[in-house]
Amino acid sequence: MEYKDYYKILDIQRNATQDEIKQAYRRLARKFHPDVNKDPDAEKRFKDIGEAYEVLKDPEKRVAYDKFGANWQAGQEFKPPPNWDAGFEFRSGGDFHGGQGGFSDFFEELFGRSRFGGAQHGQSGRSSFRMRGDNHFAKIVISLEDSYNGARKTITLSRPEVDETGHIRTIPHTLHVTIPKGITEGQHIRLEGQGMPGLGGEASGDLYLEIAFEPHPLFQVNDRDIHYTLGVAPWEAALGATVTVPTLGGNVELKIPPGSQGGKKLRLKGRGLSTATRQGDQYVTLRIIVPEARTEEQKKLYRRMAQIMPINRG
Amino acid sequence: MTDKLTILTGIILEEQTEYDLADICRVCNVSPDVVRDMIDEGVITPRGAVPEQWRFSALEIRRILVTRRLQRDLRINLPGCALVIELLDELEELRRLRRLL
DSSP states (O other), X not given: OBOOOHHHHTTOOTTOOHHHHHHHHHHHHHHHOTTTOOOTTHHHHHHHHHHHHHHHTSHHHHHHHHTTOSOOOTTOBOOOOTTTTTTOOOOSOXXXXXXXXXXXXXXIIIIISSTXXXXXXXXXXXXXXXXXXXXXXXXXXXXXXXXXXXXXXXXXXXXXXXXXXXXXXXXXXXXXXXXXXXXXXXXXXXXXXXXSOOBTTOOOOOEEEEEEEOOOSSOEEETTEEEEEEEEOXXXXXXXXXXXXXXXXXXXXXXXXXXXXXXXXXXXXXXXXXXXXOOOOEEEEEEEOOOOOOSHHHHHHHHHHHHHOOOOOO | XXXXXXXXXXXXXXXXXXXXXXXXXXXXXXXXXXHHHHHHHTSXXXXXXXXXXXXXXXXXXXXXXXXXHHHHHHOOOHHHHHHHHHHHHHHHHHHHHHHHO
16 A cells, blocks of 8 residues: 655645645645646546545544654555554544545545544435436547547446445446447447446446547547648649558558648548548648758759749748 | 446447437436526526427536536536636637647
8 A cells, every 4th residue: 555645745734724725625626627627647636636635624534644654755655553543533424525436545544444434425315225326427548540440448447336334445347348430539438227236126327438539649630530740842742742641541642732832731531530420531731841951962952943933922 | 247248339429419308317417407507507508498398419418517527526606617618618629729730
């Protein structure tokens, strides 16, 4: 189990007041909220921040946490001393609003299964024993190739589960999922019956997978269209040429018409993220590469061009 | 619970074009009152004049879910959520345009 430095996570001193802790938490929660911050690390940061606040906002938990001392480094292998939580008085039950996914092992070991009462399931006040299972949501990251070709992915999600003592733990939930060809970023795949089990014979909820694309080294994506920038020589642009261009479906030959300028866009029909009914295209933007004039011969050629090639500065 | 050999095939939510009030409540796990409040605030805009005729697009599902998370995690009230979502849309559009430059 790794030690977590909750003060460092909230970027505060160990002697911070409760007000300072609250302010730090609110500031960081706004900054790293995964709906607001598109950085891939934001979700993890947001969870860590929530966990740190859960402990430090509660004076009882904070005192217990502080007892471990300031000499621990984040990430260091940590084992709590036996009976570390003896001699404290605690309210039973804690409030839990860390969202889905639960807290770290470190938190669960110290505050989850101990006499602190632990993290209890968020939705309280449900008295009915017959209810449909909750829907679950998760984000999965796929490559552009997965969407272009369609794919089968094995994904493992962590699913919060309430154990027999009322504590939350996360268990891995492994699924084999078909990625439909031509799915675009932000779309959701609905997997019926893969959410939380229902109670009292009611149906399970559904699982919704939101699609995100991992960045691609060559291509940019805009809805269904793929964008690619192709470097061409001035003579290719001026005289026309046939060049090899990568697409998600492999290399293709692209004809550059004579008299093309930098910035000109050429379309490769159907080479984007297409489904049976909707077509995506690839757009190739030309970028003119100006060859360097290094040798005397090359410079001479440019000077000659300067004399005989009129240019329109537009 | 999960059979390891089962390959799951789902439907793309966004390609089912329309949802009625009951659908959207089920998908987002919210009550009709919550949906009504969001409509009043302009967070979502269904087609149709009266609740029985309301039809929502998948875009609205996303907006409802984001709004719920902003309310829960950052304690933003509904007008605040509406503003945040508009600004996020605008930011996303600007980022998209910048990527294409």
